[in-house]
Amino acid sequence: MRMYDIIVKKRDGGELTKEEIYFFVDGYTQGDIPDYQASALTMAIYFQGMTQEETATLTQAMVDSGETIDLSAIKGHKVDKHSTGGVGDKVTFIVGPLVASVGVPVAKMSGRGLGHTGGTLDKLESIKGLEIEMTKDQFIHNVNTHKLAVAGQTGNLAPADKKLYALRDVTGTVDSLPLIAGSIMSKKLASGADGIVLDVKTGSGAFMKTLEDSKNLAQEMVNIGNNLGRQTVAVISDMNQPLGFEVGNANEIKEAAEILQGKNVEDLRELSLELASHMTVLAEVFNSYEEAYEALAKNLENGKAFQSLRNLVEAQNGDVSMIDNLDNLPKAKHKIDVKAEKSGYIAAIDAESIGIAAMYLGAGRATKDDEINHGVGITLNKKIGDWVEEGESLVVLNSDDEEPQASITKVLEAYSIADEKVEKPTLIYTVIK
Structure with missing residues (x-):
């Protein structure tokens, strides 16, 4: 050959x-x-x-190029969640504990971030002492005991994908649906879950900017999962503005913990319940989405989901007092209001620009060697559809720099203010099975 x-x-x-x-x-x-x-x-x-069969075969070949994680020692039907990325996306810290609270094992392998803010592991490390490196036996023990663990990925999951992605990145072939879908799914399949729920973002802050492209990517990934024997569901959700009100590492841990304590941040709560409901139905704990949603919503109110987060932090040697008292999380030295330059309705927020503004503060990495500052970030005071007066605060920058001009400029570029009221964007567009 x-x-x-x-x-x-x-x-x-x-x-x-x-x-x-x-x-x-x-x-x-x-x-x-x-x-x-x-x-x-x-x-x-x-x-x-590529045809569906070719794409599935390419994905399986990338899985087979390295290690696969055997989770058979974990009791129960294991379901994983993957997001295609966005700004303020701290859903993992809500969905993981929520799903664990009804007895479904969540064995989460995550990575670090390169870009706007830290990745899942960087955000977790906002909690003093929390360890994300552990032996396979410890990982399995934690999931069997507490139904939840989050650890760093092994360096040898789908090495073919890592090598191919680096090549595609410099040869103009990143934007190929079969190659994108195969890249994402190879790592998910190698991680050993029985079922996968995908949160595919669409909009200005997403990899896929249009709804049509997002649906096509979601369908491609669902086809791969189903063709390779894993039940797969994709939810198309909005990323035309940051998710929730907090962007940054400790900021996002704080907001996720508040949701688990019953606070209603509408978009964040709704998306978390949507994803968790599909995960628990795939795990066959509930017979229907409606039944799952009702039970999970109760666990947000009664403290069971929050207790699952505490269990995770304690089991991974984190300082639980930082979760019990969120004021103990890392903080920046200064709070700086970025004020509206005119009155009107918030017509658009470029999520990517907000992410870049957070990165300028130190919340993310421009290069892989950059260090994350866990205490810096952005708190949004206004979102799409809200009225703002001239001189009123759009966001608060949590900054170690007294005059973070680059971030201020980026935030002002991100916000569009109009005279006419704009409707809030749709949060969940469709579900693909």
Whole structure:
């Protein structure tokens, strides 16, 4: 078998066989196939696409290129959640405890962030002492005991995807649905869950900016999961403005804990219950979405979900007093109001610009070597549809710098103010199964 023939076949619109796909993935991972041939094939895939069967096979080949996590020692039906990313997206810290509170095991493998704010692990490390590195035996013990653990990913999950993504990033082939979907799903499938719920974002702060593109990506990922024997559901949710009111690491932990203590931040609460309901139905704990939603909403009110968060923090050696008293979380030195330059209704908030403003404060990483400042971030006072007076605070910057001008400028660029009232954006557009 020759790589040249595989490239030509796909270039001309042919359907690759399982053997051809594995030949490529294995050869490229091991260094036997050079970058120039791999980039030729990814460009051919970019233009010609892939069938459902090809995409599923490519995903499985990437899974098989490295370690897979065996979670069979964990009792029960294990369900994972994945978000395609957004600004202020602290849903994992609500959904994990919520799902665990009804007895469904959540064995979460997460990563660090490169961009607006820290990743799931960075945010958790806002809690003093909390350990995200643990042995497999400890991880399994924690999930069996408390139904919830969050740990760092092993470095050898789907190494083919890591190598291919780096190549696609510099050859103009990132925006290919089969390659995007395969990249996301390979890591989820390698992580060992029985079922997967995907939160696919759409809008200005999302990877996919249009609803149509987001639906296409969601359908592609659901097809992969179902073709490879994992029950998969995708929820399309809005990212035309930050989720909730807090952006940053400790900021987001605080807001998530407040939701688990019964606070009603409408969009955050609603999306968390939506995702958790689908997860617990996949886990066969409830017979219907409605039954699941009702039970989970009760656990937000009665403290059971909050107790699951406390269990996680305690089991991973974190300082539980930071969760019991949220004022103990890291804080920035200064609070700076960014004020509206005119009166009117908030017509739009560019979520990505808010994320960048937070990164300028130190909440995220511009390069992988940058250190996260857990105490800095942004608190939104106004969201789409709200009225604001000239001189009234749009956001508060939690900053260690007394004059964070770059962040102030970015926030003012993010907010659009109009004379006519604008309706709040739809939060959940559709569910794809």
